[in-house]
Amino acid sequence: xxxxxxxxxxxxxxxxxxxxxxxxxxxxxxxxxxxxxxxxxxxxxxxxxxxxxxxxxxxxxxxxxxxxxxxxxxxxxxxxxxxxxxxxxxxxxxxxxxxxxxxxxxxxxxxxxxxxxxxxxxxxxxxxxxxxxxxxxxxxxxxxxxxxxxxxxxxxxxxxxxxxxxxxxxxxxxxxxxxxxxxxxxxxxxxxxxxxxxxxxxxxxxxxxxxxxxxxxxxxxxxxxxxxxxxxxxxxxxxxxxxxxxxxxxxxxxxxxxxxxxxxxxxxxxxxxxxxxxxxxxxxxxxxxxxxxxxxxxxxxxxxxxxxxxxxxxxxxxxxxxxxxx
Amino acid sequence: xxxxxxxxxxxxxxxxxxxxxxxxxxxxxxxxxxxxxxxxxxxxxxxxxxxxxxxxxxxxxxxxxxxxxxxxxxxxxxxxxxxxxxxxxxxxxxxxxxxxxxxxxxxxxxxxxxxxxxxxxxxxxxxxxxxxxxxxxxxxxxxxxxxxxxxxxxxxxxxxxxxxxxxxxxxxxxxxxxxxxxxxxxxxxxxxxxxxxxxxxxxxxxxxxxxxxxxxxxxxxxxxxxxxxxxxxxxxxxxxxxxxxxxxxxxxxxxxxxxxxxxxxxxxxxxxxxxxxxxxxxxxxxxxxxxxxxxxxxxxxxxxxxxxx
Numbered sequence: 001x002x003x004x005x006x007x008x009x010x011x012x013x014x015x016x017x018x019x020x021x022x023x024x025x026x027x028x029x030x031x032x033x034x035x036x037x038x039x040x041x042x043x044x045x046x047x048x049x050x051x052x053x054x055x056x057x058x059x060x061x062x063x064x065x066x067x068x069x070x071x072x073x074x075x076x077x078x079x080x081x082x083x084x085x086x087x088x089x090x091x092x093x094x095x096x097x098x099x100x101x102x103x104x105x106x107x108x109x110x111x112x113x114x115x116x117x118x119x120x121x122x123x124x125x126x127x128x129x130x131x132x133x134x135x136x137x138x139x140x141x142x143x144x145x146x147x148x149x150x151x152x153x154x155x156x157x158x159x160x161x162x163x164x165x166x167x168x169x170x171x172x173x174x175x176x177x178x179x180x181x182x183x184x185x186x187x188x189x190x191x192x193x194x195x196x197x198x199x200x201x202x203x204x205x206x207x208x209x210x211x212x213x214x215x216x217x218x219x220x221x222x223x224x225x226x227x228x229x230x231x232x233x234x235x236x237x238x239x240x241x242x243x244x245x246x247x248x249x250x251x252x253x254x255x256x257x258x259x260x261x262x263x264x265x266x267x268x269x270x271x272x273x274x275x276x277x278x279x280x281x282x283x284x285x286x287x288x289x290x291x292x293x294x295x296x297x298x299x300x301x302x303x304x305x306x307x308x309x310x311x312x313x314x315x316x317x318x319x320x321x322x323x324x325x326x
Numbered sequence: 327x328x329x330x331x332x333x334x335x336x337x338x339x340x341x342x343x344x345x346x347x348x349x350x351x352x353x354x355x356x357x358x359x360x361x362x363x364x365x366x367x368x369x370x371x372x373x374x375x376x377x378x379x380x381x382x383x384x385x386x387x388x389x390x391x392x393x394x395x396x397x398x399x400x401x402x403x404x405x406x407x408x409x410x411x412x413x414x415x416x417x418x419x420x421x422x423x424x425x426x427x428x429x430x431x432x433x434x435x436x437x438x439x440x441x442x443x444x445x446x447x448x449x450x451x452x453x454x455x456x457x458x459x460x461x462x463x464x465x466x467x468x469x470x471x472x473x474x475x476x477x478x479x480x481x482x483x484x485x486x487x488x489x490x491x492x493x494x495x496x497x498x499x500x501x502x503x504x505x506x507x508x509x510x511x512x513x514x515x516x517x518x519x520x521x522x523x524x525x526x527x528x529x530x531x532x533x534x535x536x537x538x539x540x541x542x543x544x545x546x547x548x549x550x551x552x553x554x555x556x557x558x559x560x561x562x563x564x565x566x567x568x569x570x571x572x573x574x575x576x577x578x579x580x581x582x583x584x585x586x587x588x589x590x591x592x593x594x595x596x597x598x599x600x601x602x603x604x605x606x607x608x609x610x611x612x613x614x615x616x617x618x619x620x621x622x623x624x625x626x627x628x629x630x631x632x633x634x635x
Contacts, residue, residue, distance in 0.1 A: 043506040158370075187369035187533055189593050192577040214507050217536075217579030221586055240583045258511035259581050260540035262563055268518075269511035269540065289508075 005176060005208050006032040006055065011068035013050055013059065024050045024063065026232045027304075032225075034175065037202060037209040039219040039240075041255065042229035048212045051229070052178045055210070056093060057085050073175065091121040094169040096198070098181040100161035104153040111137070111149030114168040121172050136167040140197055159190035163197065170201050177201070180212040195222055216256050220244060228252045230289075233302060238312035248314045250275035250287045277316060286319040330393075331495055331527045332358040332381065336602075337390035339380045350376040352551045353602025354390070358495075363521065363528040365542030365559070367535055367574070373551040374531045375419075378497045381529070382416055383407060395494070412442050412491035419500040421480030425472045431458070431483055432468040438490045457486040461516060478509035485517065489524070496521075497529045502537060514540060535578055539563060544611075547571050550598040556605065557612035567614045569594040 013025035025047040032038045040048045053059050055070055057077060070077040072093065080088075089095075094117075097103045105113055114136055115129040124132065130149070137145035140163040153161055162182060169177055179198055183191035199222055202209050211223060219226055219240065226243045228236040228251065236249040247253045250272060257270030277285035286300055305313040337354045340347050351373040358364050366374045379385050381392055383399060392400045394414065399407060415438075418424035425434055435454040439445050445453065458467055461482040472480060481501060488496055498517065502510040518541065521528055530541045538545055545562045547555040547570070555568045566572045573593040580586075603615035 043508055188535065188577040189369065189573055189595070192579075193593065215579065216507075217581045220581045220583045221579040223583075244581070244583050254508055256581060258507050260514070260534075260536035261581065262536060262539050262575075262578065264540070266540075269515055271511045271515075272508050 003034050004031055005034045005036075005073060006030075006210070007069075007071045008051070008055070009069045009071075011051070011054065011070060012066040013047070013054055013063060014066050015060075015063045017062075024232055025054070028068070028229075028232075028234055030227050030234065030237070032176065032208045032210060034208055035202070035206045036224050037199070037211060037222055038225045038227065039211045039213060039223035040227050040229060041213055041216065041219055043214055043255075046229040047232040048229050049180055052095070052180055052210060052212050055178065056089055056095060057082075058089075058095075087121070090117045090169075090174070091172045092174055093176045093178065094172070094174040096162075096165050096169050096177065096179040096182045098184050100158060100165050100185075101153065103165055104161060106153050108152070109150055110153060110156070110164045111151075114164060114171055117168065117172045132171070133167075136171055137164075139170070139201075140164070140167045141193065159186055159194065162186060162190075162194050166194065166197050166201075170205075173205055174207060176208045176210065178210045178212070181214070182211075183218070184214075191218075198222075214255075216244075216259055228255070233315060234305065234313075235302075235315045236313065237305075242309070242312045246309075246312070248277075248280045248282075248308060248312075250277060250280075251289065254289075282316055284319050285316045287317050329359055330357040331360045331395055332356075332529075333391075333393040334381065335391045335393075337377070337380060337392065338388045339376050339385050340388045349551050351380065351548075354553050355605070356546060356553060356556070358527060358529060359544075360527055361525060362543040363530050363541055365538035365545040366529065366531045366548060367533065367538050367545060368548035369533060369574075371550075372548040374533075374548055375499055376551075377548070378416070378499050378529060378531050382414060382497060408442075412438070412444070413493050414495040414497065415488040415491060415493040417481075417484050417488045417496060417498040417501045420504050421477060421484050422504065424484060425480060425487075427472050430469050430471055431463075431475075434472075434483065435487055435490055438487065442491060444491070453490060454486075457489055460489075460520065461486045476509075477505050478513055481505060481513050482516065485513075485520070489520065492524075493526070495527045495529070497531070499531045500533070501530075503532065503534065510537070517541065535563075535574060547574070549596075552599070552602050552615065553605065554603060554615040555613065557614075558610070561610050561612050565610075565612070567608065567612070570596060 008028055008030050011025060011028045012023065015022045015024055028051055040051065042048045054065055055077065065078055111133045115133045118124040118129060118132060133149055134145040137148050142148045177198060183194050186194060195218065198209060201207060213219060223240050226237060226240050227234050228249065230251045236247065236252045243252065247256060253275040254270060254272030257274065260269060272289045277287055288300060300317040303316045303318060305315050308314050334354060334356050337351060338349065339351050340349050354377060366377065368374050376385065380387050387400060391398060394410065399410060432454055435457060436450045439450045455465060455468065458465060463479060463482055475483065502513050505513060514537065530538060532538050539559060542559050544556065544558050546553055547568065549570050555562065555571045563575065566575050577593065605613040606616045607613055
């Protein structure tokens with residue numbers, strides 16, 4: 001039995017204060033076992049990035065975790081001081097951001113950048129850094145590490161920069177890698193290389209991966225467990241086979257249905273609006289995605305997550321409980 | 327009657343930079359048949375957008391010819407070209423940047439008519455309202471400005487603007503890549519409906535092979551500024567020949583966990599050949615670059631003639 005590495009329980013995250021409070025994340029619970037790849041999938045604004053940032057306590061200054069708990073390796077993250085957090089970031093949990101350009105220091109050779117974590121966390125002597133950097137560069141698929149070592153980020157392509165970020169992220173052998181849309185800006189061939197690198201590391205070190213994405217294709221290829229987020233809540237979760245074979249929530253179905261399949265014969269793409277709870281056998285339930293837009297005046301109260309089969313959870317929305325806001 | 331709406335021969339566009347001449351597109355020969363959607367795929371930097379913009383005469387080509395509906399527009403002066411401009415319109419990639427934040431939606435939609443001086447004020451307004459309806463936006467949008475709209479709605483406005491002049495030919499340059507997946511599907515469906523309703527010919531540019539598959543009748547693959555493979559959609563996706571096309575197709579994640587890793591092939595990124603490749607016909611309207619394949623394999627009686635040079 002693999003052990004629980006990260007457990008988030010009933011987490012609420014809010015931005016702003018007073019009248020302008022915005023609940024970005026409501027009542028999120030998720031867990032990751034060691035050796036597992038967990039996908040958090042949803043569209044922009046669904047709260048998936050905020051959730052992942054809160055694990056590293058990197059929320060913007062006006063955001064805060066209101067309640068709930070995040071426990072990593074049996075330590076409570078929300079109670080940690082900044083100093084304790086610094087020992088975790090990049091060391092036990094590392095993050096790969098979407099925007100590789102913004103994540104690298106443009107005035108520093110990439111070879112030097114990737115060993116910063118080793119210098120700080122592992123107190124590795126300077127004399128060894130270069131050799132380690134070269135081996136890291138080789139691990140992420142560069143055939144001429146000595147040449148790449150001396151390059152600046154602006155001299156590298158998008159895919160190369162993303163690989164530098166991976167080298168940096170795995171340098172301290174973290175137990176958990178959070179990859180926040182690591183390949184959204186990349187071409188499919190490069191996307192595959194980058195995701196394969198992360199998957200290879202995971203297997204080699206028995207590490208875990210939290211993958212944030214909006215692409216169900218990527219989820220199908222790499223994830224073991226899936227959480228679907230919408231409007232700041234988890235609306236469905238289960239293992240990857242369950243989610244693909246028996247999705248229940250209209251939003252999950254919409255996300256799967258809107259991917260143009262290479263094998264389809266021109267049948268129309270479906271969207272979130274083409275599915276309902278009724279067809280899944282839940283009468284009196286309604287999911288109206290537009291009620292989640294900021295201007296919307298109607299709001300369907302979601303129920304708590306219901307376990308529809310072992311390990312498969314769905315959040316239903318009550319048609320009767322409609323609130324008119326403002 | 328010529329069945330080709332657009333014919334381009336040996337089209338090249340170079341950009342001169344500090345480090346030398348960059349051949350963004352080089353020796354592209356391509357016909358677009360009336361009423362079809364031709365998809366262009368390729369990685370970033372392969373020249374897809376440059377090709378679209380050169381056909382639109384937004385760039386001045388270095389070599390080659392562009393024929394639109396039997397008329398050579400390659401070097402036609404802008405003044406003479408203007409009446410024809412209404413026949414080919416473009417939908418841009420980023421609806422956050424391609425629509426003016428200072429104008430109302432009504433003004434954005436009517437602007438092409440103000441320039442082309444085709445309709446009276448009332449007729450323009452009527453047309454704008456009817457197109458708003460056609461792309462699924464409420465009438466109230468007419469007086470609003472762009473910042474009040476979401477990405478998907480903005481792209482609908484971009485589509486409506488492109489249709490204001492009743493064009494024959496539309497170039498859609500990555501029209502959905504800035505949108506969320508759930509919104510993507512709606513915009514693609516809209517484009518498809520409009521295209522069949524209005525009998526448009528379309529050049530659909532995207533790096534997303536799934537999206538291109540959904541939209542296109544034929545698909546052309548570009549690589550480092552060259553056209554390397556061209557075939558009817560199903561033929562290309564079922565029977566890719568060029569190693570780069572094969573790599574592209576096998577890199578697409580399949581949304582089915584049961585088939586994880588099923589189609590994995592090594593990624594092959596060939597070097598750029600010095601000269602634009604010749605395309606040879608290998609049957610089923612399937613053309614492939616001759617540089618990379620063993621021509622012998624295809625040298626049957628029928629295929630002996632090289633189709634293009």
